[in-house]
Amino acid sequence: MAEGLFENVYNPDVLSCLANLSNDEVFTPPEIVNQMLDMLPQELFSDPDTTFLDPACKTGVFLRETAKRLIKGLEPQFPDLQERIDHIFHKQLFGIAITELTSLLSRRGLYCSKYPNSNYSVSRFDDAQGNIRFKRISHKWEKGKCVYCGASESQYERGDELETHAYEWIHTIKPEEIFNMKFDVIISNPPYQLSDGGNGASASPLYQLFVEKAKMLKPRYITMIIPSRWFAGGKGLDDFRKEMLEDNRNVRIVDYVNAKDCFNGISLGGGVCYFLWDRDNPRPCEFTNIHDDIISTQIRDLSEFPVFVRYNEAISIIHKVQSFKEKTVSExxxxxxxxxxxxxxxxxxxxxxxxxxxxxxxxxxxKNIITQGNDIINKYKVMISKVTSEHAGEPDKSGMFTVISTTRVLSPNEVCTDSYLVAFVSDTENEAINFAKYLCSKFFRFLLLQAVSSINLSKDKFQFIPIQDFSQEWHDELLYKKYSLSKEEIDFIESMIKPKELGGE
Structure with missing residues (x-):
């Protein structure tokens, strides 16, 4: 009976249908889980002592796909299928569900029954949780925020009938005490964010907290799939970015520029990536970037730049530009x-x-309602939208980017709202026009794209773009020649960046 039930539940199509129900708690397709498992040393799945933990179970797909490999790999040690399944489920696979509902779903996916102490479970436990636990946790409020995750008290202080979204893994100082054991592999797709009570749809990232807690346990390996926004830091992510870029135990990263190539139908600003952290074998990172059906892999020093440049093909271009040692537009x-x-x-x-x-x-x-910037009102200014042209930072159907939306030269006594940034100020109209034309070049927007990992633009995103002499006009052909770009480098820029003229949205 165990074998029949096991074959029925391990149908890859079942959880593919459930993949991706929200941006905050994205369900992982089985094929992506297996790509992550492929990064691990495969001998782990032939070792009866290897232990695995998913600290953010949703469908149980990570444990399920791991079980499939263990069942095959441990056959020589446990020829009897039932003995093998019992050993794997009782001694090797553990999970912490993020909600009560996902605990039932995960148990159903792994044990073939949402109650592993029932007659329908392929491996019988003495209790209704088995090794996939769920414990309702309360947030710890201080000044309206949770001290562990930053959630808003006004939104997440709830009655017993609603989920608190206070995830056990990140709401404890000692995560090692949850199961009172060490783990060899921690593998997961953690929740991405929670509302923090700020203006509009303001939310604080959560996924970095799951990674940090995993490292506290010092497993042999960690592999998680998380948003790629951390490449450029930002809200709550600057320290995490620095730590990730400087940690030479991050030995493999696979990055999807367009999250829809990984999670069908889901938009995530800046894309999504999964990584492998190897405790005992630090080395330069093998970084794979996937965009527009192009797969590029390169051994990289992750900490080379203040932000992480995700396109391998861009590295040589940035090196050539930086060799001129010019000041940058971020100034x-x-x-x-x-x-x-x-x-x-x-x-x-x-x-x-x-x-x-x-x-x-x-x-x-x-004029009297203007509260700042009075010193530049009477100058010429170049105004740009403070959000990128692309929705969620994704390229268009052709795989190309515009990056900058509105670009306009403002005359003296012309101003803009907080929807825009002032990118350049000059006493002369000619310089402002020449800067605006430079801004519309593919060269400028390509270098800007290298520091952008969400829809928002800010000063620091212009750190790779050199300042030119704006008494003259600059266009791509002239810029390519100045920086001695090769045909391959020019073709890459041209393949990524769409033409743009001065003007509106």
Whole structure:
């Protein structure tokens, strides 16, 4: 009976149908799980003492696919199938579910029964949880936030009828005490974020906390699939980025620029990646980037740049540009909200002192409502949208990027709302126009793309772009020649970046 039930539940199509129900708790397709398992030394699956933990079970797919490999690999040691299954499920596979519902789903996926002490379980346990536990945990509130995960008290202080989303793995100081044992492999797809009660749909990332807790247990291997936003840091991720880039135990990373190539139908700003952390064999990282059906692999020093450059083909281009030792455009770009006017601000049709550009169009406002940036009002300015042209940082259907949306030269007494950044300021219109044309070049936008891992633009994202002499006009042919780019390098830029003219959205 065990063999029949086991064959029925381990149908790859079952969990493929469940994959990807939300951006915060994305379900992993079995084929991606197996790609992650392929990175591990395969002798682990022939060792009856190897232990595996998924600290964020949703469907149980990681444990299920691991079980399939163990059942095959341990056949010489345990010829009897039932004895083999009992050993694997009782001694080698462990999980912590993220909700009560996913605990039932995970047990059903692994044990063929949501209650492993029932007659239908392929391996009988003495209790209803087996080795996949779920414990309802409360957040620890301090000043309206959870001290462990940053969740908002106003949104997640709930009654017993609702999930708290206080995940046990990251709401403990000593995760090793959850099972009171050591693990050889920790493998998972953790929840990505929780609302933090900020403006709009503000949310704090969570996945880095799962990685950090996993490292606390010092397993032999960690492999997790997480958003790639950490490449460029940002909200709650700067320390995590630094640690990941400097840790030479991160020996393999596979990066999908477009998350839909990994999770069908799911948009994740900046894409998604999975990695292998090898405790005992530190070495340079084998980095694979996948975009537009192009797969590129290179041995990399992850900490070479302040942000992680995800396109292997871009490295040689950046090296050539940086060899000129020029100042960068990040020194020119202003901070957010250049004139102290919110994104919701709108001008009127009645002529006044100042012309305001907003996402709703243009209109007039009195000068006295401007609270900052008064020193540049009477200058020429180059305005750009503070979000990228692409939804969720994904390329278009052809695999190409525009990167920058609105680009406009503002004359004296013209300003913009917080929907835009001021990228350049000059006393002369000619310099402003030449900068705007430079900004529209494929060269400029390609280098900008290397530091972008979400839809938002800020000063630091312009760190790879050199400042030019803006008394003259710059175009791609001239820039390619100046930096001695090869035909292959030029072709790569041209294949990624769409043409752009000065103008609106």
């Amino acid at each position: 020119l770009v202003g901070t957010r909200n250049p004139f102290g006017l919110s994104s919701a601000a709108r001008g009127s049709e009645y002529e006044d002192e100042i012309l305001l550009y907003s996402s709703g169009g243009k209109g007039y406002i009195p």
